Amino acid sequence: MSLAVLGTVALDHVKTPSGVKKDMLGGSAAHFAMSARLFTDVHLVAVVGRDFPDKHLQFLRRKGVNLASLKTSRGKTFRWRGEYKKDNLNAALTLATQLGVLEGYVPELTEQHARLPHVFLANIDPDVQIRLLKMMKAPELIGLDSMNLWIQHKSKSLRQLMKLVHVFVANDGEARALTGENNLIAAAKRLRQMGPRMVVIKKGEHGVLFYSDKFMFSFPAYPVEKVVDPTGAGDTFAGGLMGYLSKVRKVDEKSLRRALLYATAVASFNVQGFGMAKTAPLTMREVEERTKTLVKFMAV
Amino acid sequence: MSLAVLGTVALDHVKTPSGVKKDMLGGSAAHFAMSARLFTDVHLVAVVGRDFPDKHLQFLRRKGVNLASLKTSRGKTFRWRGEYKKDNLNAALTLATQLGVLEGYVPELTEQHARLPHVFLANIDPDVQIRLLKMMKAPELIGLDSMNLWIQHKSKSLRQLMKLVHVFVANDGEARALTGENNLIAAAKRLRQMGPRMVVIKKGEHGVLFYSDKFMFSFPAYPVEKVVDPTGAGDTFAGGLMGYLSKVRKVDEKSLRRALLYATAVASFNVQGFGMAKTAPLTMREVEERTKTLVKFMAV
Numbered sequence: 001m002s003l004a005v006l007g008t009v010a011l012d013h014v015k016t017p018s019g020v021k022k023d024m025l026g027g028s029a030a031h032f033a034m035s036a037r038l039f040t041d042v043h044l045v046a047v048v049g050r051d052f053p054d055k056h057l058q059f060l061r062r063k064g065v066n067l068a069s070l071k072t073s074r075g076k077t078f079r080w081r082g083e084y085k086k087d088n089l090n091a092a093l094t095l096a097t098q099l100g101v102l103e104g105y106v107p108e109l110t111e112q113h114a115r116l117p118h119v120f121l122a123n124i125d126p127d128v129q130i131r132l133l134k135m136m137k138a139p140e141l142i143g144l145d146s147m148n149l150w151i152q153h154k155s156k157s158l159r160q161l162m163k164l165v166h167v168f169v170a171n172d173g174e175a176r177a178l179t180g181e182n183n184l185i186a187a188a189k190r191l192r193q194m195g196p197r198m199v200v201i202k203k204g205e206h207g208v209l210f211y212s213d214k215f216m217f218s219f220p221a222y223p224v225e226k227v228v229d230p231t232g233a234g235d236t237f238a239g240g241l242m243g244y245l246s247k248v249r250k251v252d253e254k255s256l257r258r259a260l261l262y263a264t265a266v267a268s269f270n271v272q273g274f275g276m277a278k279t280a281p282l283t284m285r286e287v288e289e290r291t292k293t294l295v296k297f298m299a300v
Numbered sequence: 301m302s303l304a305v306l307g308t309v310a311l312d313h314v315k316t317p318s319g320v321k322k323d324m325l326g327g328s329a330a331h332f333a334m335s336a337r338l339f340t341d342v343h344l345v346a347v348v349g350r351d352f353p354d355k356h357l358q359f360l361r362r363k364g365v366n367l368a369s370l371k372t373s374r375g376k377t378f379r380w381r382g383e384y385k386k387d388n389l390n391a392a393l394t395l396a397t398q399l400g401v402l403e404g405y406v407p408e409l410t411e412q413h414a415r416l417p418h419v420f421l422a423n424i425d426p427d428v429q430i431r432l433l434k435m436m437k438a439p440e441l442i443g444l445d446s447m448n449l450w451i452q453h454k455s456k457s458l459r460q461l462m463k464l465v466h467v468f469v470a471n472d473g474e475a476r477a478l479t480g481e482n483n484l485i486a487a488a489k490r491l492r493q494m495g496p497r498m499v500v501i502k503k504g505e506h507g508v509l510f511y512s513d514k515f516m517f518s519f520p521a522y523p524v525e526k527v528v529d530p531t532g533a534g535d536t537f538a539g540g541l542m543g544y545l546s547k548v549r550k551v552d553e554k555s556l557r558r559a560l561l562y563a564t565a566v567a568s569f570n571v572q573g574f575g576m577a578k579t580a581p582l583t584m585r586e587v588e589e590r591t592k593t594l595v596k597f598m599a600v
Binding site: 086087088089182183184185186189203205206207209216217218219220221223224225226227257258261295296297298299300 | 386387388389482483484485486489503505506507509516517518519520521523524525526527557558561595596597598599600
């Protein structure tokens with residue numbers, strides 16, 4: 001099946017204890033696509049500026065990502081500059097953002113893309129997410145991600161969106177901020193009450209918690225001894241989750257458990273290199289291998 | 301088989317968002333014993349003062365805990381007063397401690413207890429732990445727990461002890477403090493290098509990580525929506541781990557995975573009530589039931 005992802009395509013400047021990298025291809029939709037393409041056809045709905053390097057476009061195309069709904073606008077590509085400190089590699093410190101073409105961005109969709117059954121609203125302004133959602137003709141499975149910035153400043157739009165989606169993906173800090181609940185099981189329940197049938201709480205090195213009315217489960221993260229750059233790990237995770245569900249075209253307990261297993265495996269590659277250094281060359285065979293190791297790791 | 305546990309027996313005064321309780325039976329060895337007694341014969345090596353309520357002694361005996369090496373000394377029983385705040389139920393704030401008879405405590409063992417094959421050194425001054433260890437005639441399996449206080453103030457004794465034990469149990473904060481490693485996989489490896497063949501890192505609501513040279517694994521915690529009082533959860537966990545290993549008399553990958561599953565299950569009961577309110581009435585049947593639920597919770 002086919003999956004549309006709306007979000008950002010960015011040029012990232014990242015500093016971590018492992019080094020500094022400039023002008024890397026990044027952004028929520030780009031990281032998501034680099035992961036989801038392993039499982040399904042993925043269509044990028046985003047905007048870049050005229051300064052966006054052609055090599056990145058060619059690279060995305062080579063990786064099988066469909067760019068028909070990627071808009072090039074007059075202006076500069078969104079840029080993010082961040083740092084991760086040694087004592088907390090889970091949390092990015094944003095040093096600078098240049099919105100560029102993101103400001104006033106109105107998503108555009110090809111006729112074909114508007115009919116895709118699966119859509120993921122990766123992290124971007126919730127008003128843009130709502131706008132895209134209204135353009136979709138008959139979405140069967142809608143996923144949503146967000147971030148603290150929108151939880152604080154666009155709470156109303158975000159809460160409206162949560163009523164319209166099926167899968168809500170949040171990290172532990174976001175889940176706590178949105179619900180006021182410190183206990184993650186309680187927070188997951190509250191998020192469920194806010195709309196989405198399925199709630200996925202990402203806990204970084206501590207793994208993932210899934211919650212729905214009928215069942216819940218939790219997996220540990222794949223054990224990574226050296227995190228090089230966590231940028232995009234959450235998007236990569238969501239790409240594995242939605243990519244797998246889109247591939248098997250089934251949303252039941254079994255497929256959700258498998259989907260989150262694959263999501264965990266793909267995300268673990270992401271953090272082992274800067275930007276997409278580890279996810280771009282990734283093959284499904286390597287993902288399967290790591291998934292098997294992960295199954296052994298968590299076996300009773 | 302039989303298991304000796306050295307540690308504290310205390311009178312606890314605890315405040316949590318769920319309420320306040322005074323003069324509760326507590327202490328590392330008492331919580332450990334209340335859990336381990338579900339799996340094996342457990343012998344308490346500890347000291348109390350003359351003020352220690354007889355009802356607590358009778359209660360421990362009724363629960364099948366052997367008290368032949370429990371010393372009653374002139375002076376007051378060790379008292380701990382602590383609080384847990386709503387926004388971080390994982391971390392206790394110590395408001396007051398009265399060492400009482402713990403000061404200058406020299407453990408005493410019956411002849412029979414000195415010959416026990418399994419011993420757990422629950423949290424108490426490392427110099428007391430070393431002293432007890434030297435009294436044991438032929439220990440086959442030695443477990444060790446500690447706390448930040450000793451990591452900071454008795455680092456030398458603790459490091460000496462770590463060379464003498466087989467299983468080292470620490471929470472995530474302790475593991476980081478002892479090794480200077482923020483990444484828990486890296487921290488576990490470093491702890492292994494410090495002596496113990498088996499390293500168990502307890503992550504509270506995030507579950508547990510096991511590390512040894514040949515294999516490692518991780519389990520999520522049992523999902524508890526409302527934590528009433530986490531006091532003694534780590535000791536209860538260790539009691540389940542050592543109790544099960546002592547029962548099956550085997551330390552291999554399979555038994556360790558089972559042991560940590562049981563440990564997780566028992567510890568989840570502990571946090572659902574004040575002090576031993578939930579672990580004292582617990583039967584093995586209830587533990588088995590929760591273990592089954594836990595296996596489903598974490599199944600792929």
